[in-house]
Amino acid sequence: MNSRSEESTRQTISFQLKQQRKALNLSLQALSELSGVSVSMISRTERGEVTPSTTVLSRLVNALGLSFAGLMGSQSSEDIVVIRSGEQPVLEDKQNRFTRTCLSPILPGRGIDVVKVNLGAYSGSGELVAHNLPVEEYIYVLAGSVEVTVGETINLLHTGDSMYYAAKVRHGFYNPADTDCEFLLVIDGKQG
Numbered sequence: 787m788n789s790r791s792e793e794s795t796r797q798t799i800s801f802q803l804k805q806q807r808k809a810l811n812l813s814l815q816a817l818s819e820l821s822g823v824s825v826s827m828i829s830r831t832e833r834g835e836v837t838p839s840t841t842v843l844s845r846l847v848n849a850l851g852l853s854f855a856g857l858m859g860s861q862s863s864e865d866i867v868v869i870r871s872g873e874q875p876v877l878e879d880k881q882n883r884f885t886r887t888c889l890s891p892i893l894p895g896r897g898i899d900v901v902k903v904n905l906g907a908y909s910g911s912g913e914l915v916a917h918n919l920p921v922e923e924y925i926y927v928l929a930g931s932v933e934v935t936v937g938e939t940i941n942l943l944h945t946g947d948s949m950y951y952a953a954k955v956r957h958g959f960y961n962p963a964d965t966d967c968e969f970l971l972v973i974d975g976k977q978g
Contacts, residue, residue, distance in 0.1 A: 796834050796836075796837045797834050798875070799831065799834075799837060799838075799843070799877075800831055800832050800833060800834035802852075803828075803831060803832055803846060803850070804832040806850045806851075806852060807828075807832075807850065810850065810851075812850075814828050814829055814832075817846070817849060817850070820849035821845040821846050821848070821849035822845055823838075823842055823845050823846055823849075827842060828846070831846070837878075837879075839879050839881055839882065839912060840877075840879040840882055840884050840886075840911050840912055840914070841911070841912035841913055841914065843877070843879075844914040844915050845915050848915050848916075848917055848918055849918075851918065851919065867891040869889070869890075869891060874887050874888055874889060875887070875888040876888075879911075879912075882909055882910060882911060882912055883905065883906030883907075883909035884903070884904075884905055884906075884909060884910065884911045884912075884959075885903070885904040885905075886901050886902070886903055886971075887901065887902040887903075887904075888900075888901055889901060889902055898972065898973070898974055898975075899972070899973040899975070900970065900971075900972050900973075901970070901971045901972075901973065902928075902968065902969075902970055902971075903959065903968065903969050903970075903971050904966060904967070904968050905930075905932060905959060905960070905961035905966065905967040905968075906961065906966055907961060907963060907964045907965055907966060908961060908962070908963075908964065909960070909961055910933075910958060910959055910960035910961065911958045911959045911960070912958060913956050913957075913958045914953075914956065914957050914958050915956060916953065916954050916955045916956050916957075917953045917954060917975070919975055920952075920954070920975075921952070921953040921954070921973060921974065921975045922950065922951070922952055922953065922973075922974040923950070923951055923953045923957075923971060923972065923973050923974070924948065924949070924950050924971070924972040924974070925943065925948060925949045925950075925969050925970065925971055925972075926947075926948045926969060926970045926972075927943045927944060927945050927946060927947050927948070927967070927968075927969045928945070928968040928969055928970060929945055929966070929967065929968045930944075930945065930961060930963055930965055930966055930967030930968060931943065931944050931945075931961065931962060931963045931967055932959050932960065932961055932967045932969055933959070933960040933961075933962055934949055934951070934957070934958075934959055935956075935957060935958045935959075935960070936951045936953075936955060936957045937955040937956065937957070942962070943969075953973075
């Protein structure tokens with residue numbers, strides 16, 4: 787991702803987090819208590835000074851009742867939505883070499899997000915928090931290998947393997963190989 791894309795991503799995250807926090811009538815302190823993220827980090831993120839790690843962002847979006855795609859994408863009510871390659875929102879955690887590309891639009895009344903995930907060699911997402919709402923996740927490995935930790939269980943998946951799990955416990959992804967890993971993650975956030 788180039789510096790212009792990074793700046794755009796950071797600004798999108800800061801704007802959307804602040805908007806959602808205000809829409810829920812939460813103070814910085816209240817969001818800190820809900821998410822376990824420091825007031826200072828939330829404030830710096832909302833001002834666009836930092837792009838939080840995947841783990842920190844996971845805690846924030848969960849506390850606000852959002853998804854990563856919901857945070858990064860724009861809503862549409864169209865029957866047909868095309869998102870060109872250069873327009874797909876990308877969230878990159880450089881420290882962990884973990885990149886998420888949102889492939890699906892945010893459609894009202896639908897809770898499905900499709901995300902392409904890239905993990906560099908020997909890298910991972912860090913621990914992602916359990917979702918507050920009923921969320922199911924499906925993985926299909928496009929290339930490489932990924933360890934998927936759900937609670938205390940670790941499952942090693944290879945190219946062509948798939949997996950389902952209820953994301954009601956802490957979970958995360960780790961690439962145990964010396965080559966990059968790429969997989970599709972379908973997140974079904976049930977709507978009532």
